[in-house]
Amino acid sequence: MLGATGLLGSKIYDRLHRNGHEVLPASRATGVDAYSGQGVAAALTGADVVVDALDMKTMSRRRATDFFTTCAKNITATAAEVGVGRLVCVSIYGADDPDAGRAYGYYAAKAAQERIYASAQVPATVVLSTQWFELIEDVVRRASLGPVTLLPAMRMAPLSADAAAAAVADVAMNPHSGPTVVVRGAEEADTLDLARVILQERGSIAGRRPRVLRQLPYLGRAIAGGALLPQEADTVVPGGIRDWVRAAH
Numbered sequence: 001m002l003g004a005t006g007l008l009g010s011k012i013y014d015r016l017h018r019n020g021h022e023v024l025p026a027s028r029a030t031g032v033d034a035y036s037g038q039g040v041a042a043a044l045t046g047a048d049v050v051v052d053a054l055d056m057k058t059m060s061r062r063r064a065t066d067f068f069t070t071c072a073k074n075i076t077a078t079a080a081e082v083g084v085g086r087l088v089c090v091s092i093y094g095a096d097d098p099d100a101g102r103a104y105g106y107y108a109a110k111a112a113q114e115r116i117y118a119s120a121q122v123p124a125t126v127v128l129s130t131q132w133f134e135l136i137e138d139v140v141r142r143a144s145l146g147p148v149t150l151l152p153a154m155r156m157a158p159l160s161a162d163a164a165a166a167a168v169a170d171v172a173m174n175p176h177s178g179p180t181v182v183v184r185g186a187e188e189a190d191t192l193d194l195a196r197v198i199l200q201e202r203g204s205i206a207g208r209r210p211r212v213l214r215q216l217p218y219l220g221r222a223i224a225g226g227a228l229l230p231q232e233a234d235t236v237v238p239g240g241i242r243d244w245v246r247a248a249h
C-alpha cells in the first residue's frame with residue numbers, strides 16, 4: 001500500500017486490514033521513496049496487489065508531472081521485475097480532459113500517471129474518483145487572503161474520502177477489475193455551494209469566516225463547466241455535502 005500514511009491511503013489500508021488482508025504500509029515514513037526508488041523493490045516483492053495512493057500537493061505543472069511520472073515508472077517497472085500480480089492506481093475523473101489539463105497542470109500530471117499505468121506490463125486498474133468533500137477545506141485555505149476567498153469554480157459530484165477508499169479497497173480485493181473503475185457522489189454542486197454549506201453548518205471553514213466568498217473560473221471553463229462529472233459510473237455513492245458535514249460532527 002503506497003501512500004499508506006495519506007488521507008486516502010490510511011483509509012484504504014484500514015479497510016484492507018479489516019478485511020483480513022496482510023497489508024504493508026509504505027511511504028517515506030516507512031523508508032520507501034517511490035520517487036527515488038529507495039526501498040520500492042523490497043516493499044513490492046511478494047505482493048499480490050500494489051495500490052498507489054501517492055500524492056504531491058503542488059500547483060506547479062512541472063513538479064507534479066515529474067513526481068507522478070517518475071513514481072509511476074518506478075512502481076510499474078519494479079512491479080514487473082518482482083512479479084506483482086496486479087496494480088491499482090488512484091486518479092481523478094476528468095483529469096485526462098485536454099482542456100482541464102491545459103488549465104490545471106496537476107490534472108495533466110495525473111493524466112500522465114494514468115497513461116503509464118495503462119501501458120504497464122502488469123495488469124492495472126486506474127480508479128477514477130470525483131473530488132472528495134475533504135478537498136473543499138484545502139481549496140478554501142489556498143484561495144483565501146485575509147477575509148477574501150476567491151474559489152476556483154469547479155462543477156463536481158463529490159463523495160467522502162471514506163467512500164472513495166472503500167471503492168479503491170474493493171478494486172484491490174477484486175481480481176476481475178477492468179482497466180478503469182469510476183466512482184462518484186450522487187449530487188452535483190459548485191465549489192461555492194459546497195463551501196457555503198460547510199460554513200453554514202460549522203460556522204467556519206478551514207478556520208476562517210470569509211467576509212467575501214466568491215468563485216471564478218480561473219481553472220478554466222472545462223473544470224467549471226462539467227469536465228469533472230462522469231456521465232456513467234461503476235459506483236454512485238449516495239449522500240451530499242450536508243449529510244457528510246452532519247455525520248462528521
Ligand SMILES: NC(=O)c1ccc[n+]([C@@H]2O[C@H](COP(=O)([O-])OP(=O)(O)OC[C@H]3O[C@@H](n4cnc5c(N)ncnc54)[C@H](OP(=O)(O)O)[C@@H]3O)[C@@H](O)[C@H]2O)c1
Binds near residue numbers: 053091
Ligand atoms: N482530493 C481529492 O478530491 C481527490 C480526488 C480523486 C483522487 N485523488 C487522488 O488521491 C490520491 C491520494 O491523495 P491524498 O489527498 O490521500 O494524498 P495525501 O494525504 O497527501 O497522501 C500522500 C501520500 O503519499 C506519500 N508520499 C508522498 N511522496 C512520496 C514518495 N516520494 N514516496 C513514497 N510515498 C510518498 C505520503 O507519505 P510520506 O509523506 O510519508 O511519504 C502520503 O502517504 C492522489 O493521487 C490524488 O490525486 C484526490
